[in-house]
Amino acid sequence: MKPLSSKAEARIHAQRRRILLAAQQCFIEYGFHGASMASIAETAGMSAGLIYRYFESKNAIILAIVRQQLEMLRGDLSLNRKVDLAAEIAAHYGTANAQREHGMNAALLLEISAEATRDPAVAAALDEFDDTLRTGLIDWLSRPTGSGGQGLPATLAPRRALILQCLVEGLKVRETREPDLDRTLLATALHEVVPLLLAAPRK
C-alpha cells in the first residue's frame, strides 16, 4: 500500500462530498428507502458502481448523511455567545435550505428520527447529538449572565433545556407540515414565549 498523496486524498474527499450532496437531495425528495442508488448516482453524475468505491453500502451513506446533518444542526445552534434565541430559531424556520448545501433540512430530520427507531447506528449518532445539545443548553442556561449565559438556577436549567429542545424539534416537524406558515406570527409568538422560558419564575 502506497501512502496516499494529499492530492489523491483531496479527490476522495471531493467525490464523497459529491455523493453525499446527491444523496441528500434524493433522500429529501424520496426518503431513505424510497431513494434508489441509481437515482443518487444519476444526481451525482456518476455511475452506480463508482459509489461503492467511496461508500461501503447504501446504509453507510445514510449514516454519513445523518452525521453530517447533525453536525450542521450543532453548528446552527451554537450557544457560545450571547444570542437572541427567539430570533435565531425564527430565522431558521423554513429558509428553503433543501437546495443549499448546508443547513439542516426539516424533512431529513424526520427521516433521520424515524430511521433511528430501527438502525442502531443512526440511533447512536442521534443520541450523542442529543446529549451534547442538551448539555450545551443546560450549560448556557445556567452560566451567569456575565459569561454569556442566562443565569438560571442549577435545578431549573435541565427542565428548561428539555422544554426548549422539544420546542425546537417540534418547530422542525411543523416546518415540514406548514412550510408557508406566517413568519410574523411565528416570530411574534417566539419572542413572546422564549423569554418566559429563559427566565426564573417570579416569586
Add this chain to the structure above:
Amino acid sequence: MKPLSSKAEARIHAQRRRILLAAQQCFIEYGFHGASMASIAETAGMSAGLIYRYFESKNAIILAIVRQQLEMLRGDLSLNRKVDLAAEIAAHYGTANAQREHGMNAALLLEISAEATRDPAVAAALDEFDDTLRTGLIDWLSRPTGSGGQGLPATLAPRRALILQCLVEGLKVRETREPDLDRTLLATALHEVVPLLLAAPRK
C-alpha cells in the same frame, strides 16, 4: 349483491382490525416501507393473499393506520372540558403503547410525518388533523374561563396555540429518542412552563 348479515359484517370488521393491529406492529418495527406484506400477514397469522380481501393495497393499509392514529391522538387531546394540560401531556408520555391496541404511538407519528412529505393522501389526512387540532386549541385558549377555556385575548390565542402544538409534537419526537426519560423531570418542567404559555403576559 346480497346485504351482508351482521355476523358477516362483524367478521369483516374483526379481520380488518386484526390486519391493522399486525400492520401497526410491523410499521413500528420496520417502518412503512421496511415492513413487507408478508411480515404483516405472518404477524396477523394469515396468508398474504387474504389481506387483499380486506384492503385494496398496502397503501390503503398505511392510510388506514394513519387515520386511526390521528383519530387516537385527537381523542387523547380532547379539550372540551377543563383540563390540567400539563398533567395531560405528561401522562401521555411514553406509556409503552406499542403493544397496546390504542394510544398514538410516537414512532408511528414520525413515520406518518415523514410519509406525508411524499404521499398526498397521508399529507391530506395530516393537514386535516392539524387544522382541527389548531382550531380546537385556539378556541379553548380564547374561550372564557367560565366556559372551560383559558380566557386569552383573541390576538394572543393563535400564537400560543402554535407554540403549544410544537411543544406537544416535539415531546412526541422526544419520546422516540428517550423512552426512559425521567418522568418527574418532565412533569415538573411541564407544570412550570405550561401555565406560563396559558397566561396572558403581565403588564
Add this chain to the structure above:
Amino acid sequence: MKPLSSKAEARIHAQRRRILLAAQQCFIEYGFHGASMASIAETAGMSAGLIYRYFESKNAIILAIVRQQLEMLRGDLSLNRKVDLAAEIAAHYGTANAQREHGMNAALLLEISAEATRDPAVAAALDEFDDTLRTGLIDWLSRPTGSGGQGLPATLAPRRALILQCLVEGLKVRETREPDLDRTLLATALHEVVPLLLAAPRK
C-alpha cells in the same frame, strides 16, 4: 348413490348453462386467461366455489365453451339444403352476437384458435370440427345439383372446400378487426366471388 331425479338433472343442466353463459361473456371481454373465475362467478350471480361443483376446473369450462361454440358454428353452416352461400356468409358477418346467447362470436373463435395451439384437448375439438366441416363442404360441393349440391367434379371439390373454409375463417378474423366494415361492399364482393368458387372452370 341415489339415481338423480330428472328434476335434479334439469337443475344441474340449468346451472351449467348459467355458468357457461357467464364464462362466454367474460372470455369474450377478457380472453380465456384474462378472465378470472371470480369474474365468471360474479357474472353468473353465484359464488366462485359453487362453480367447482359443476365444472372440474377453469380449463374444463374453457373446453365446454369451445365445444359449445363449435357446435353452434356447425349449426350455422349447415349445408343440407340448397343455400345461397354468399348471402349466408354475408348475413353472419358482424351481427352483434356477443350479447346473444347463440351464434359463434368472432373474438371467441380467435381465442379458441390461439388456445388450440397449446391445449391438446382444445386442439382435438377443433380438429374434429374442421374435419366434419370440410367433409360436409366437400360432400355438398360434389353432390349433384339435383340433390341440393353443387355438382363439382370429385377432384375439384376438396380444393374448393379448402379455399372456402379459409375464406370463411378469414372473414371471422376480419370481423374482429373491422366490426364496422361496409356490409354492402362485403355482400357485393361475396356475391361476385363465391359463385366463381362454386363453379367448375370453363374450358
Add this chain to the structure above:
Amino acid sequence: MKPLSSKAEARIHAQRRRILLAAQQCFIEYGFHGASMASIAETAGMSAGLIYRYFESKNAIILAIVRQQLEMLRGDLSLNRKVDLAAEIAAHYGTANAQREHGMNAALLLEISAEATRDPAVAAALDEFDDTLRTGLIDWLSRPTGSGGQGLPATLAPRRALILQCLVEGLKVRETREPDLDRTLLATALHEVVPLLLAAPRK
C-alpha cells in the same frame, strides 16, 4: 447523458434482439399471457431483472413483437413487382418458421389478433397494418398491367382486395391447425382460384 458509443449501441441492439427472439419462442409456445418473464429470461439465457434494462415492461415486449411480426408480414407480401400471387401465398404456407428468426409465425398472428381485441396499442398497430396492406392491395389490383398491376376497374378492386385479404388471413389461421396440410393440394387450389379473383368478370 453521454452519447452512446456505437459499440454500446450495438450491444443494446443485440440484447434486445436476444430478448425478442426468446420472447417470440415463449409467446408461440405459451401465448402472450401464459409466457412468464422468468421463462423468457431463461430462454434468453439471462436474469429476469436484466430484461427490464432493455424493455420497460412485458407489455412493451409484446408490442415490440407485434410490430416486428407485422413488419415481417408486410415484407412478405410486398406487391411492388409483378408477382405470381398464388405461388407466393402457397410458398409461405407452413414453412416452419417458428425457429427461424424471420418470417411471420401463424400462431403469433392468432395471438396478436386475439390480443388486439383487448390491448388498444396492439389494436392500433394491427389497424395500421391492415390499412397499408389493403391500400397496397387495391393499388396493385387497379394499377394497369403495364405497371406491374392487375388492371382491375376501380370499383372492383376494393372488393377483390377484401376477399384476398380474408383468404390470406384464413390461410394463416389454417396453418396453425393443419401444419401438415398437403401442399400440392393447396398450391393447386390457389393456382386455380387466385386468377379468378384477379380477373374482371366476363361479360
Add this chain to the structure above:
DNA sequence: TATGAATGAGCATTCATTCAT
C-alpha cells in the same frame, strides 16, 4: 479510476382452487 451490465433476492399483488360452515 470509472462504467454500466448483470445478478438474485425480495416485493406487492393476483388467482385458481379448497373447504369449513
Add this chain to the structure above:
DNA sequence: TATGAATGAATGCTCATTCAT
C-alpha cells in the same frame, strides 16, 4: 346446495450490490 373465507404458488417488477472491462 351454496357460500365466500382462506390458501399458496406464481407473476411482473425493483433494486442494492458485484464485477468484467
